[in-house]
Amino acid sequence: MRLAGIGRSSRDIAGTVVRSFRRSLELRIIAITVGLSALAVLGTSAYMAHTIGDGLFDARVQQVTEEAGRATTTAQDTFASSTAVDDAALSGLQQSVLADVGDIATSSSGLWFVRAPGTRANFALPDASRGSADQVVTESLQTQVESGEAPQYWQSVSMPGESAGTPGIVVGSLVTVPGVGPYEMYLLFDLSDVQQSLSFVTGTLAIGGILLILLIAAVTWAAVQFVISPIRVAAETSRKLAAGHLEERIPVRGDDVLATLAQSFNGMADSIERQISQLAGLSRVQQRFVSDVSHELRTPLTTIRLAGDVLYDRRDQFDATTARTAELLHTQVERFESLLADLLEISRYDAQAVDIDQEPVNLVRLAESAISGVETLAERKGSTITLIAPGGHFDAEVDARRIGRILRNLLSNAVEHGDGQPIEVVVDSNRSAVAVAVRDHGIGMSAADTERVFDRFWRADPSRQRTTGGTGLGLAISLEDATLHGGLLDVWSREHEGSTFRLTLPRRAGGTIDESPVPLEPDASPADGVPDGATRAQFVPEPSAPRKRRRS
Template sequence: MAEPTGFARTWRSRWQDWRDWRSWRARLLRKWRSSLQFRTVTITVVLSGIAIVMVGVYVSVSVGNDLFQSRLGQVELDSNRATSAAQGILDSSDAADRVQVQSLLASARSAISAASSSRLVAVFRVPGQDPSTAAPQDFSTFGDSTEVISPELRTAVQGAPGTQFWQSVALATDDDGQVAGIVVGSQITVPVAGRYELYIGYNLGEAETTLQFVQRTLGVAGLLLIVLIGAVTWIVVRFVVTPIRVAAETSQRLASGDLGVRLPVKGDDVITTLARSFNGMADSLQSQIKELADLSEVQQRFVSDVSHELRTPLTTIRLAGDMLYDQRSGFPPATGRTAELLHAQVERFELLLADLLEISKYDAGSVELEAEPTNLVHLAADAVEGLRSLAESKGTRLNLVAPGGHLDAEVDPRRIRRIMHNLIGNAIEHGEGKPVIVSVDSNETAVALSVRDYGLGMSQVDVNHVFDRFWRADPSRKRTIGGTGLGLSISLEDATVHRGWLQVWSSPGKGSCFRLTLPRTARGEIASSPSPLPPEDAGSDGTLPRLTVGEVGRAGIKGAQHGEGAVHD
């Protein structure tokens, strides 16, 4: 059997989609949530349909009742007339034997048929009378519909001579169907034979046909009215929703940065008033944003200019300070200590200027990446080796874990090296002499570096501010490697410019873990981070009972177990 063509496959797929009611239900739900016009038209049509159905049912029931009552009145008059005609014939006869009585009943039946519009007649002798040889036999022209004369109706007729009773029934038709009807019962008195029950059946087929015609007319008119209401509502709502949709699109463009976009102003209605108010708000926002942008530019230029201008005198001070620092051994103790303090603060001042210049570049949007294929394990190994002496002075053991991080990523190595140096340095400073784990891992879309320490950790309040500029968890804490309070802020900017993530987990008493996740390519997207956060050993106390640690270098070693804590994105 030949494979279906592309067109056939497309149609088959569409047919399967059409048959899949779940997909249509999901589409309708999405349409319902996203379209004001669809919701308005749907609600209007549904409510109008309910109202039309209720009115239609009321009209149908009213017309049906009216037709039935009208026909019932005619039937009662007709039956009464036929009964009176038959009884008149019977009363005027002097029949004395059975043959004469039988002939008399035949004449009465003919009179009933002539006086009424029905051919369904039944005559039964009332039970409980004295047997008589002159009494003729019961007869009926109901045929298969004789059973419609119910025992209840016969009991009522037998118990109340001179009273007329009726009952709604279903009469059989010639085509083996059924039609609505009425059976009217009363008593007649036959000479010599005694009392008889007389039943006349009336077919309501014409009334039922009329009612069905009315119902069909109401149904068609109701459907047309619902369609008309839906069309009118759609047109009217479209006139109202279109300006709202335009306003929504315009506000989105305004929010995305297109400050020059405005709503069209036409006429003097409420939509025009809204457009004028919106445009006035947009003008005000544009003016304020421009003022803020100008002020920000002035501030950025001021910071940049001050930083550049301070470099010249700082260089002079640095040269003089270095000279004094180199000769401090020949100075008195107080003077030597002053030279050491001057040297340390000048170095810190240089770091602050460098950080301020970097922040001003980010604020000005003038940062450009110099991306190249780089192995993060090599960068991490270099950063660990560069901070080994600081770690040894703190009694901290540095460990590099690289189970799957040997694939290159397109990054700016200078900026990534700066992030690593900052994160590892902070871990050493706050690690309380416990081990620091630096791990590198990768997956199909990303490469991740995490720095885990087992120090005091931070509360959730501190975690929420850890990337703020000039913020410190403990300002009174003595720092070995200085610090300006801008390191993590710059690291976050470096990660962002790489389209990456810099996240932190921390828990008091359990330490902290910073995770840097970068896309494998310069314009790539991160599907997920290959490194877990919270870290797998979040429950560890720093003794590393489940961690196998190898030599620090360019080879990878193993990871640890799960824990709990707070994640800050």
């Protein structure tokens, strides 16, 4: 459990670091600059340390080989000039030579004088050793020395004893003792002083590199602050402008490029503020004009309506031409009233003066009521309307009047453009949302038409005759009603395959929609079956019989 907790903590810390790195431009610039600088300093320091170490080692090798060479020459000269012939004299001579070698090779820390192959055993001098040279001489070095191909050979070794681990050099050479034969002489030199010098240089480079990286980090931070601070101010000012605070501006300091940027930004903000103010003024004038005209037209329209109703009620007393004129007058007056009502509603939305009265409403019942309202039109068009409710909770906190208006608009359009084909109304819900989809199998729309279907006064086919007397504002108002509830109104359509309009609403007022419970893109053919446990209400046109509502 403790390991799991540590793992989660590590992941949380790593996630926090990654998010901070992604969100902070300042942190990214400093991190990248310091990282690249650290790599450069590390590479430079490593190269310098390697070069200095090689130089110190080569100089020390040259020194010890020269000392060893002088000591070997002295020993050979001493043996060659001696007249000693017995063992005692040779032993004394050996001690004298080794003492002379120690005086010459003052930096050596060990010596090994050993008989080489080919020496006469009856006159052999004893082996002599000082220090620990005999412990570090390798067989390969002995083989090279015994070959006699070069005056001397050297090899890097690790010092034994108390100095274990420190580097050293052992130098070997052949010394010929007259009357006896060849001997091998090895001198051991300690390189701890070179190692100390190299450690001092490496430590100095490391400390200097760390200080240099810290200095680069501080300089980078200062430079970033100088550049990022104006950018941060510009970003904050942009955010405030986007939030509607059009009076916000960036302070202008100095004459550099940042000051030029601030001046340009402020000029752009001034231009945007002027244009928005002009557009807002024009919008207010337009809204006021539409509202005033709509209100002013209501009085004469009421008078016209009353006169038209009188003529319409007495059309049986007129000749055929006058009776038809009365019917057309009655129809157009009704359409004019609907258009005025829609214009007033749109003007309320434009003026943001719309009130909403939300309460728990069952969308299945609301859909049934909307279907009943278009039942006569559906019978006249020859369309069958099927209500499919797969079960679940369908209550949602909505304004029943506005949602009912959306459903009536969608159903009217489906009947109008359904070409007498079946129409399905699907109501379903999930934990966060309730959705109603109206599907027809009529003429459908192209992709370009689908993009504009919610535009005001726009019609997909202006040449197509309408029988519902629409104003061209129904879908625009429906979209506003859906948005007012925090919902979505989507459309799918394909030419010659029909259309689907889907209304998705949050179950609770002010709630959010995680996912719509009804798919938007249905099959191209009408649904043949009903899911198990579903509610299905079907409205079938029967021209020769009274209208009936049958539930199955």
